[in-house]
Amino acid sequence: MTFRLYDTATREVRDFVPLEEGKAGIYVCGLTVQSEPHVGHVRSAVNFDVLRRWLSHSGYAVTLIRNVTDIDDKILAKSAEQSRPWFNLAYEMHARLTEALASINVLPPTYEPGATGHVPEMLELIETLIARGHAYAAEDGSGDVYFDVRSWPSYGELTRQAVDDMESAGDADPRGKRDPRDFALWKGHKKETEPESAAWPSPYGPGRPGWHIECSAMARKYLGPGFDIHGGGVDLRFPHHENEQAQSRAAGQPFASYWMHNAWITTAGEKMSKSLGNSLLVPKVLERVRGVELRFYMVSAHYRSHVEFSFEALEEAAVGYRRLENFLERASAVLGEIPTTGMPCADFVVAMDDDLGTPAAVAAIFDVAREGNKLLEAGDSAALRGTAASVRAMLAVLGLDPADPAWGSAGDDAALTGVVDALVAGLLEQRAEARAAKDYARADVIRDQIKAAGIEVEDTPTGPKWSLSKEH
RNA sequence: GGUGGGUUGGCCGAGAGGCGAGGCAACGGACUGCAAAUCCGUGUACACGGGUUCAAAUCCCGUACCCACCUCCA
Numbered sequence: 001m002t003f004r005l006y007d008t009a010t011r012e013v014r015d016f017v018p019l020e021e022g023k024a025g026i027y028v029c030g031l032t033v034q035s036e037p038h039v040g041h042v043r044s045a046v047n048f049d050v051l052r053r054w055l056s057h058s059g060y061a062v063t064l065i066r067n068v069t070d071i072d073d074k075i076l077a078k079s080a081e082q083s084r085p086w087f088n089l090a091y092e093m094h095a096r097l098t099e100a101l102a103s104i105n106v107l108p109p110t111y112e113p114g115a116t117g118h119v120p121e122m123l124e125l126i127e128t129l130i131a132r133g134h135a136y137a138a139e140d141g142s143g144d145v146y147f148d149v150r151s152w153p154s155y156g157e158l159t160r161q162a163v164d165d166m167e168s169a170g171d172a173d174p175r176g177k178r179d180p181r182d183f184a185l186w187k188g189h190k191k192e193t194e195p196e197s198a199a200w201p202s203p204y205g206p207g208r209p210g211w212h213i214e215c216s217a218m219a220r221k222y223l224g225p226g227f228d229i230h231g232g233g234v235d236l237r238f239p240h241h242e243n244e245q246a247q248s249r250a251a252g253q254p255f256a257s258y259w260m261h262n263a264w265i266t267t268a269g270e271k272m273s274k275s276l277g278n279s280l281l282v283p284k285v286l287e288r289v290r291g292v293e294l295r296f297y298m299v300s301a302h303y304r305s306h307v308e309f310s311f312e313a314l315e316e317a318a319v320g321y322r323r324l325e326n327f328l329e330r331a332s333a334v335l336g337e338i339p340t341t342g343m344p345c346a347d348f349v350v351a352m353d354d355d356l357g358t359p360a361a362v363a364a365i366f367d368v369a370r371e372g373n374k375l376l377e378a379g380d381s382a383a384l385r386g387t388a389a390s391v392r393a394m395l396a397v398l399g400l401d402p403a404d405p406a407w408g409s410a411g412d413d414a415a416l417t418g419v420v421d422a423l424v425a426g427l428l429e430q431r432a433e434a435r436a437a438k439d440y441a442r443a444d445v446i447r448d449q450i451k452a453a454g455i456e457v458e459d460t461p462t463g464p465k466w467s468l469s470k471e472h
Numbered sequence: 473g474g475u476g477g478g479u480u481g482g483c484c485g486a487g488a489g490g491c492g493a494g495g496c497a498a499c500g501g502a503c504u505g506c507a508a509a510u511c512c513g514u515g516u517a518c519a520c521g522g523g524u525u526c527a528a529a530u531c532c533c534g535u536a537c538c539c540a541c542c543u544c545c546a
Binding site: 072261321366443457460 | 503
């Protein structure tokens with residue numbers, strides 16, 4: 001039972017063979033913190049969080065590095081529009097991102113380095129590239145430094161493109177480039193348009209890092225010259241990842257063994273970055289469904305499949321999730337706390353080992369939950385214990401354990417539950433009396449009253465049971 | 473022009489030569505005072521046209537439409 005994953009570089013699913021037995025080093029391109037995160041942005045984080053959890057579950061010691069790009073053209077442009085320092089914008093958006101990820105139970109990475117904290121590492125790498133003849137300072141005095149694409153014969157190998165077939169961007173300013181496809185490692189400071197705070201000293205004059213170099217430098221620093229998996233969204237394959245690989249390998253490093261790319265969440269058939277308004281910002285979406293339900297929606301689709309976002313589909317997924325949650329609640333009413341040490345079922349393991357087949361894995365959870373519901377009815381609590389623990393364990397691997405403290409303040413909930421229970425108990429007693437007297441009209445009025453307050457009452461063989469309505 | 477991906481039932485969404493993943497919705501049944509929850513059952517789905525094969529949603533050829541990337545992008 002080996003973990004297999006789709007490698008973008010070879011375009012095939014292959015066995016995961018780590019560089020070091022029992023360890024997995026992963027680098028994921030995070031966000032440019034220039035605006036508030038929407039559901040599309042966080043999908044990537046969820047996907048790699050699932051990867052990380054699955055590898056950990058499988059016994060690997062995982063090091064996950066997810067960077068934050070905290071200086072770039074867009075951040076500078078937006079902060080100028082908003083008349084505030086670029087670092088203030090980046091800092092605030094970073095905080096919003098952290099909040100959004102926490103709300104859908106994405107574990108913090110091992111470390112989250114930012115570009116601005118690694119300028120010396122980048123300059124060192126640039127120096128190496130110049131010394132090896134793969135980079136040059138622009139001849140136009142702009143202070144830019146470019147990677148020399150023509151000097152690296154395997155340029156284009158990641159995305160299988162021939163340099164000559166690449167369309168050179170029509171609007172690109174060729175400035176001091178030897179070839180229009182050469183890309184910036186270092187961007188000379190533009191005194192007229194950019195704040196002084198956006199410049200760092202360098203041998204080529206004051207300036208700021210180019211986009212791609214940060215990832216090469218930080219991956220090198222935290223994971224070493226060679227590491228196992230590099231991930232990000234599909235759009236990053238080219239140019240970003242192609243360029244990273246070119247830089248790092250031209251500098252003499254083996255770089256990533258596997259490349260993983262997640263597909264988009266689109267809206268109305270378009271990528272979300274173009275979408276209008278802010279209705280899909282994470283906090284907005286969480287007004288409609290709970291964080292765990294949003295996460296379930298994302299995990300229900302394979303990470304390499306496009307998802308066409310819709311609130312209808314999201315809410316439908318939420319209903320499905322509640323079915324699993326409901327099973328665990330019912331089981332817990334019989335068993336007490338469900339053990340966290342359950343074993344995932346075989347189908348689940350096979351699905352996850354096959355390139356993180358989360359859709360099939362979720363289907364496997366539903367199958368086990370159905371078995372569990374049968375055991376619940378049969379009153380076989382010995383068998384139920386194992387089944388419920390299995391469901392909980394599988395959900396936990398996907399970051400979807402309903403009992404995970406990440407979903408809310410358990411302390412307050414427990415206290416509130418006691419209060420509500422006391423209040424509802426009286427009403428339920430009245431309803432029981434009415435039912436005993438066969439006064440069903442009155443019994444139903446009481447039930448409707450309770451329901452109007454947002455509490456569902458269900459009659460079970462062991463008496464009535466109330467629960468908070470999960471409908472929003 | 474180059475590169476990659478897609479089109480599956482009412483909806484969402486897997487699969488990748490033979491056995492109808494799973495969920496939601498719908499319908500029928502069991503249970504219930506009625507519900508809810510749960511269980512059981514109910515479906516002639518694979519963009520179109522050819523072809524290969526005993527057998528094609530799956531492989532091949534062609535067509536249509538959609539999407540992404542080609543140096544700002546999760």
